[in-house]
Amino acid sequence: MSASQSRTEQWQWENATAGAVAGFATVAAMHPLDVVRTRFQVNDGRISNLPTYKNTAHAIFTIARLEGLRGLYAGFYPAVIGSTLSWGLYFFFYDRAKQRYFRSREGRLSPGLHLASAAEAGALVCFFTNPVWLVKTRLQLQNPLHQSQPYSGFHDALRTILREEGWSALYRGIVPSLFLQVSHGAIQFTAYEELRKVVIDLKSRKKKSSESSEAVLNSADYAALGASSKISAILVSYPFQVIRARLQQRPSSEGVPRYMDSWHVVKETARFEGLRGFYKGITPNLLKNVPAASITFVVYENVLNLLKVVRRKD
Template sequence: MSGALDRGQWQWENATAGAVAGFATVAALYPLDVVRTRFQVNDGQVTGLPLYKNTGHAIFTIARTEGLKGLYAGFYPAVLGSTVSWGLYFLFYNNAKQRYSKGSGEKLSAGLHLVSAAEAGALVCLCTNPIWLVKTRLQLQNPLHQTRPYSGFHDALRTILKEEGWRALYKGLGPGLLLQVSHGAIQFTAYEELRKAVINFKSKGGTKKHATGDKLLNSVDYAVLGASSKLAAILLTYPYLVIRARLQQRPSNAGIPRYLDSWHVVKETVRFEGLRGFYKGITSHLLKNVPASSITFVVYENVLNLLRPSRENK
């Protein structure tokens, strides 16, 4: 019975650490997220979208024409989505790892880390897709829009349900699932394997006497590990983000969507923009998410270390 309670406590600690880490991640560098989304959907075929030369020009233009409100458009659903996503992700991920290790606490192989991360990513995507859709649409609102703008998160949800039906909330779910599963799997597998390598290197080098396991690592290590694993995941999975963003755009006044499905996005992007079209906005995405991932893992590991003693003392 006590073992079950310990497992429940451990899962709660992981969910809490993940949620705190998610909030900290979104709160930092958010304007870069707005810029990235606007670059992603600008395929050169649709009018009504501002044109930006680069990331710096985009931030300056949005600040000048829309003010702070423009730079933080969609901030509420971003905070909600990220906090919920990270909380659920760490909960599902560690629950899967525990299940695959059969509660023995034995180290998992890279393959099982991959499966655990993929499973967690799929579950999180199903739970949070409506939040990300609303965030994308709020970020794309600008002075050039002809459609009545959403006044906020709840108004967007009500309007989407009224005008497009509940199925619209799951637009972009296909590439979202591929993104969440592959991105998370790559990132967490890379993180776990890099962490093992650093721990082995430090233990052999004797950098900290009498320290073992995670006690050998510090916040700088967590920051480097988080950034490195995130960079690998972004480079391999970024096109899914572009496809999802383009699918989640608000339909025109006539109710006609710009793209019909994921395959339509792929064909049109290849036709008019080539391979480069699938990497639009990646500069601002890297500037935001590589350091943000460092923040996430530093906060997550340190919150976990704060919570762990209370569990071990019980």
């Protein structure tokens, strides 16, 4: 193996490590809002085992009163696994794709190639993580009104799903997950990369210097870039989250799913709830993900810079 190949592989693993640490930090800080978002998403106003929440604050208060801290952190274990794995794999695949396109285009990456890199990474991550997200969703929807025998935890949920529904159940919602991963990640990372270039250019002009991006940008810049790119991605891709959450609900005691497939969700939601139904839970989603994106990119960029310093010392 050549020295350049060794450096490339080391760089890829540094990206994966930075992404995994960033993912864990994000989940730990924002999980209660994720629980609230999921419960809003699946409550279609018809038949539901979930309490009716007026708004995000009322949902948090009601869950805390009826279920305690355990309710606010339902599904935390699979969320940590899924988010850490997702971010680690995402940054790894994203960086590999960028480097491949970078070499083939003689050192230049257009917005379209950033988009293609992000889409490729999102699709690959989706296949690895869908079972984890399905278990997370089901654990988050358990509550005192739940009529089915509750899952005792992550491993019990996996065993029960496999026993009662088979392997295919672990990939319920895979179609909207693919659309979500590809579109959301592609939009977010393309926006992030392009906004990053603009900010670097503006700061470089202001300072009249040719400093590197690491020297120009600080944590406040990374936070602002992460939040801005996340908002654009959420507004476009959020309906896929609603479709996925509704598909991933636990079947009735008779083993009948609430929704048969993605198209069934779309038709029923449009018929009974209109466009608003596809954006249920977007408020806690924004409250969770906008600051979470800031945390993620601040941690990611700083961990990556730290790893670079360590590598240079070696």
